[in-house]
Amino acid sequence: MTQTTLALGCIADDYTGASDLANTLTRAGLRTVQTIGVPADGLDLPEVDAVVVALKSRSIAPDTAVALSLDAQRWLAARGVAHTLFKVCSTFDSTDQGNIGPVTDALRAACGGGPVLVTPAFPETGRTVFMGHLFVGSQPLHESPLKDHPLNPMRDSNLVRVLDRQSSGGVGLIDRLTVAQGVDAVRARRDAVAAAGQGAAIVDAVADADLAIIGAAALDGPLSTGASGLGLGLARALVASGRVTPATGGAEAVARPVGGPAAIVVGSCSKATLEQLAAAEALFPVLRLDTDALLADPSAEVARALAFADARLGAGPVVVASSATPDKVAALQARHGRAAVGHRIEQALADVAAGLTERGVRRLVVAGGETSGAVVDRLGIPAFLVGPEIAPGVPVLRTAGLPGGDRLMALKSGNFGGPDFFAKALAMMG
Ligand SMILES: Nc1ncnc2c1ncn2[C@@H]1O[C@H](COP(=O)(O)OP(=O)(O)O)[C@@H](O)[C@H]1O
Numbered sequence: 328m329t330q331t332t333l334a335l336g337c338i339a340d341d342y343t344g345a346s347d348l349a350n351t352l353t354r355a356g357l358r359t360v361q362t363i364g365v366p367a368d369g370l371d372l373p374e375v376d377a378v379v380v381a382l383k384s385r386s387i388a389p390d391t392a393v394a395l396s397l398d399a400q401r402w403l404a405a406r407g408v409a410h411t412l413f414k415v416c417s418t419f420d421s422t423d424q425g426n427i428g429p430v431t432d433a434l435r436a437a438c439g440g441g442p443v444l445v446t447p448a449f450p451e452t453g454r455t456v457f458m459g460h461l462f463v464g465s466q467p468l469h470e471s472p473l474k475d476h477p478l479n480p481m482r483d484s485n486l487v488r489v490l491d492r493q494s495s496g497g498v499g500l501i502d503r504l505t506v507a508q509g510v511d512a513v514r515a516r517r518d519a520v521a522a523a524g525q526g527a528a529i530v531d532a533v534a535d536a537d538l539a540i541i542g543a544a545a546l547d548g549p550l551s552t553g554a555s556g557l558g559l560g561l562a563r564a565l566v567a568s569g570r571v572t573p574a575t576g577g578a579e580a581v582a583r584p585v586g587g588p589a590a591i592v593v594g595s596c597s598k599a600t601l602e603q604l605a606a607a608e609a610l611f612p613v614l615r616l617d618t619d620a621l622l623a624d625p626s627a628e629v630a631r632a633l634a635f636a637d638a639r640l641g642a643g644p645v646v647v648a649s650s651a652t653p654d655k656v657a658a659l660q661a662r663h664g665r666a667a668v669g670h671r672i673e674q675a676l677a678d679v680a681a682g683l684t685e686r687g688v689r690r691l692v693v694a695g696g697e698t699s700g701a702v703v704d705r706l707g708i709p710a711f712l713v714g715p716e717i718a719p720g721v722p723v724l725r726t727a728g729l730p731g732g733d734r735l736m737a738l739k740s741g742n743f744g745g746p747d748f749f750a751k752a753l754a755m756m757g
Pocket residue numbers: 476477478594595596597600618649650651655656659660668669670671672673694695696697698699739740741742
């Protein structure tokens with residue numbers, strides 16, 4: 328990549344979220360590439376309008392998340408980035424310690440500018456924000472399945488309160504009644520938030536039209552924080568202002584066949600994924616890992632999974648899953664500790680994915696954000712090109728810069744996709 332200015336730089340706090348955003352930006356006409364971490368100097372990237380730097384920083388210690396995000400911002404700044412979007416989950420996955428607040432605060436200090444506009448709204452997938460409260464479909468966040476997330480259970484729907492607990496700068500609200508009045512009303516309210524000495528404002532949005540207004544206002548400053556909906560708003564504002572000429576086509580070519588066997592690795596315990604797994608059982612051989620055995624002797628359980636694959640991969644795709652219902656997840660965590668369980672299962676699934684690729688798998692679907700992070704890191708993938716959309720928020724990805732030839736992958740956020748997602752994904756991967 329030889330260009331000296333970049334219309335939009337994005338720092339995503341997990342890898343599925345990054346591919347969700349890259350998908351949204353591509354569909355809105357921005358030429359986009361997703362890198363895994365800050366790219367190494369020698370990595371050859373195409374000329375693009377937007378770069379999404381994917382970090383695995385959602386559920387780590389806040390100071391480490393801040394350091395990684397500032398590194399990414401320095402890399403983007405060196406490419407003359409005009410605006411940075413800190414991509415967080417549309418369900419605002421975080422704890423009272425972070426990392427949405429601390430990273431937003433640190434990036435604001437690095438970038439300058441007034442209060443940061445923050446909205447996780449992504450109406451296409453049912454995430455809306457009204458009077459500062461986040462809804463998942465028709466349920467407030469704290470009544471939705473996210474209340475049982477294995478790593479970040481979300482028990483408060485009031486995002487002003489949630490962000491305020493995590494950040495040092497004070498948090499205001501720009502409500503839907505203001506957004507409905509247009510860009511200048513949002514700007515005026517942001518000025519009021521600044522005058523009140525607050526560093527960020529949660530912004531309501533219930534439809535894509537709201538996000539276009541918010542995107543236009545956000546572009547006044549160097550930084551915003553949000554999910555793919557805000558990415559859409561920023562992309563529309565960049566195109567409308569003539570700063571980006573929309574590109575069309577190209578996504579289908581990214582998904583051109585790579586051959587080889589296919590597999591699905593599932594570490595998400597989200598409601599949507601559990602339904603997808605149940606549907607997959609009618610179509611593919613599925614091995615459900617014994618998580619107690621895995622925690623006692625991970626290598627033996629990984630070997631069992633790979634033996635299962637060895638016996639079946641020649642005949643078609645196989646599925647290996649650790650997923651369990653919320654009661655079983657809670658019981659396992661009570662016995663072994665939440666963080667330890669999450670980390671060790673992720674690492675075991677990364678071992679399974681590595682074993683599968685050693686056995687020739689070139690098309691791989693991974694379900695779960697943290698799980699995808701562990702798998703992509705283990706496979707050493709430097710970057711992805713963005714292909715056609717499988718379901719809202721989930722594109723086909725083609726590895727870039729990976730020795731040994733390209734692979735096709737899909738990184739599915741736990742809550743995304745319909746019941747037939749896995750079959751649909753494999754059908755689109757040749
Ligand atoms: N059976 C299980 N019991 C407890 N935790 C699990 C189980 N299976 C997977 N996990 C962990 O749950 C977490 C799921 O998070 P993630 O992969 O981000 O999925 P999602 O996208 O649904 O949030 C991971 O840390 C994973 O290792």
